[in-house]
Amino acid sequence: MTQTLDSRALLSVNDVITAAPSSSCDAELARGPWDFDLAPGYGPGASEFDVIPTPVTRPGQLPTAYQRMSDDELHARIRAAKEKLGSDLVILGHFYQRDEVVQYADFVGDSFQLANAALTRPEASTIVFCGVHFMAETADILARPEQHVILPNLAAGCSMADMADEDSVETAWEELMEVYADEADADGLASVIPVTYMNSSAALKAFCGRNGGIVCTSSNAATVLEWAFARGRRVLFFPDQHLGRNTAKAMGVPLEQMPMWNPRKPLGGNTEADLIDAKVILWHGFCSVHKRFTVAQIDQARAQYPGCKVIVHPESPMPVVDAADASGSTDAIRKFVAAASPGDVIAIGTEINLVNRLAAENPDKTIFCLDPVICPCSTMYRIHPGYLAWTLDGLVEGEIRNEIVVADEVARDAKVALERMLAALPR
Numbered sequence: 001m002t003q004t005l006d007s008r009a010l011l012s013v014n015d016v017i018t019a020a021p022s023s024s025c026d027a028e029l030a031r032g033p034w035d036f037d038l039a040p041g042y043g044p045g046a047s048e049f050d051v052i053p054t055p056v057t058r059p060g061q062l063p064t065a066y067q068r069m070s071d072d073e074l075h076a077r078i079r080a081a082k083e084k085l086g087s088d089l090v091i092l093g094h095f096y097q098r099d100e101v102v103q104y105a106d107f108v109g110d111s112f113q114l115a116n117a118a119l120t121r122p123e124a125s126t127i128v129f130c131g132v133h134f135m136a137e138t139a140d141i142l143a144r145p146e147q148h149v150i151l152p153n154l155a156a157g158c159s160m161a162d163m164a165d166e167d168s169v170e171t172a173w174e175e176l177m178e179v180y181a182d183e184a185d186a187d188g189l190a191s192v193i194p195v196t197y198m199n200s201s202a203a204l205k206a207f208c209g210r211n212g213g214i215v216c217t218s219s220n221a222a223t224v225l226e227w228a229f230a231r232g233r234r235v236l237f238f239p240d241q242h243l244g245r246n247t248a249k250a251m252g253v254p255l256e257q258m259p260m261w262n263p264r265k266p267l268g269g270n271t272e273a274d275l276i277d278a279k280v281i282l283w284h285g286f287c288s289v290h291k292r293f294t295v296a297q298i299d300q301a302r303a304q305y306p307g308c309k310v311i312v313h314p315e316s317p318m319p320v321v322d323a324a325d326a327s328g329s330t331d332a333i334r335k336f337v338a339a340a341s342p343g344d345v346i347a348i349g350t351e352i353n354l355v356n357r358l359a360a361e362n363p364d365k366t367i368f369c370l371d372p373v374i375c376p377c378s379t380m381y382r383i384h385p386g387y388l389a390w391t392l393d394g395l396v397e398g399e400i401r402n403e404i405v406v407a408d409e410v411a412r413d414a415k416v417a418l419e420r421m422l423a424a425l426p427r
């Protein structure tokens, strides 16, 4: 029989945050996103070479009328616009997106699955990506030239993607090239291959494309590292240190050969000897959602539910991944849950919207989030239905709002790195 161990896990995350802001990791989440995304700028996670949308719309510029609309009116507008636009529109919803928005998605998945899903709808002139900035950029890179990609709220960025900006990576690259300048080229391998996680700006994907590098996702990171080791002596892995460390460790790379690169320090805070001995140089980045999971939470789940299964995302810290029964991408977590037996208790270390959805889809199993504090991806949470209604109404009126346009030369080089990833995967 399925046990309901934590009633919060079965509520919409929005209900929980609205009802009890103090139970979330950020009390500000209970406020309308327009209250806290007023800071000027293009929005976190943007590639610095992105073309500023025309007409210029910035975070916090959701018209007051939309801020004041009731939920019922917003949803009625979204439904009406969606019906009117028909096959001319495709809406993509990331696994971590809130339910009030994801219910309108034509496809729900991880960032790369969604960018590919959009390719199956060439008749759509507009792709509305209910995710974060780097995801919309990737969709724009892969979309047909005549297709427009919209991010409903330009302030929906990714704090991890922001941790590796292009200037810092270029500086790191120059320093590494100096360190490896005298390395003999006897084995035909490059000194270092840049590998960027999908969760990075288009500018960094382009950097990898230009420098013999490649993109990875959380589901193919090991395959991509194998590809890189066949071509280089080492890897510079950014922005997520945890995915890099967990993946390389599982492949047998010793921790001593995985120095951390802190962009604020000369040589990333390392000695030349460290860098010469390195196999994987890990950028000092992390996901603010996944770094919250702890071994103590796993111990507590097992004490409370002996025999429960624990699976965590590989963006979690290494001790957490080591203590769990399994780790894997969002897709792997979904498959793990699907393969479990009725009555199983499963503790999951990933974003709360996905965990809640899995709990609702699998009523024969008890599924809960390892973190007792409600902590959604706070930047993705900025895609409030108000922004979706406003951008869809704009399309109905013939106006494209919050378009994400990756500059042609950036898109060209980024595509090279993405295509290398696709070519590296087993067929």
Ligand code: SF4
Binding pocket: 096, 132, 157, 158, 159, 160, 161, 199, 287, 288, 289, 290, 351, 377, 378, 379, 380
């Ligand atoms: S969950 Fe973490 S890595 Fe994913 S979009 Fe949010 S901040 Fe970025």
